[in-house]
Amino acid sequence: MRAILELENVSLSYHTLEGEILALQDINLQVMPEEFISIVGPSGCGKSTLLSLIAGLLKPSKGTIRLDGVPITGTTQQVGYMLQQDYLFEWRTILDNALLGLEVLRKRTPENIEKVKQMLVDYGLGGFEKYYPQQLSGGMRQRVALIRTLAMEPKVFLLDEPFSALDYQNRLAVGAEVVKILREQKKTVIMVTHDIPEAISMANRVLVFTKRPGRIKSEHIVTLNANGCNPLACRESPEFSRYYTKIWKELNSDE
Secondary structure (H helix, E strand, O other), X not given: OOOOEEEEEEEEEEEEOOEEEEEEEEEEEEEOOOOEEEEXXXXXXXXXXXXXXXXXXXXXXXXXXXXXXXXXXXXOOOEEEEOOOOOOOOOOOHHHHHOHHHHHOOOOOHHHHHHHHHHHHHOOOOOOOOOOHHHOOHHXXXXXXHHHHHOOOOOEEEEEOOOOOOOHHHXXXXXXXXXXXXXXXXXEEEEEOOOHHHHHHHOOEEEEEOOOOEOEEEEEEOOOOOOOOOHHHHOOOOOHHHHHHHHHHHHOOOO
16 A cells, blocks of 8 residues: 655754754655554654644755655645644634635535535534534534534644643543544544643554654554544553553653
8 A cells, every 4th residue: 555645854944043943854754544643752843843844834944745646845735734723713603614614725615515514413513503613612613623624625634732722521532533533534644742642542653753853763553443442442451551651751761
């Protein structure tokens, strides 16, 4: 099977008044279709910067990023990006918020409107189409943001700490819901998180980054969810603590 996303010798440098800062160095990565990858690492190591490169918001100083064999040179609807905040417009209804991406692409057709309405029903938001964001819980708002991105049918889905604004209980529940939806949609996912248990319970593979300049220090193939295990159930696996201990030690060890 061919990789859907390839990063070859990717580095990024920032130029500041103090000089050049190397943020990422020699990132090599192949992501297979429908794979779910989590990235953990110290603050400031370039995890979110890497997502911006994949999304085409930044250009690498060195190296190439390819999607389906074609270099990424700018933003594309084939890469969906969910940030820490849901960024719903408070003056728009839930349906209108969910349709926003399609509006930008000039694809707000009757057929697509019906498709989004069905997604709202399928993912527990049926009957809330005419509500406004302030009337929904944090978890429901995140589902609207997810549907907004899914509606554009991206091939690769980027998640940047998407549950960090939620309290712990909702974070667990919403995380499990989102993983279920993304698996049902057969999406390829790369998620950045500071939460080691979250990274392990959701992903097929966990990448550990070094401190800046960010490099891939190690990778861990996670077998807990090989059979589609729910992230909450994965945390009960006897092997979960082994993954956690190993990754925690790597994050807290010197180079």
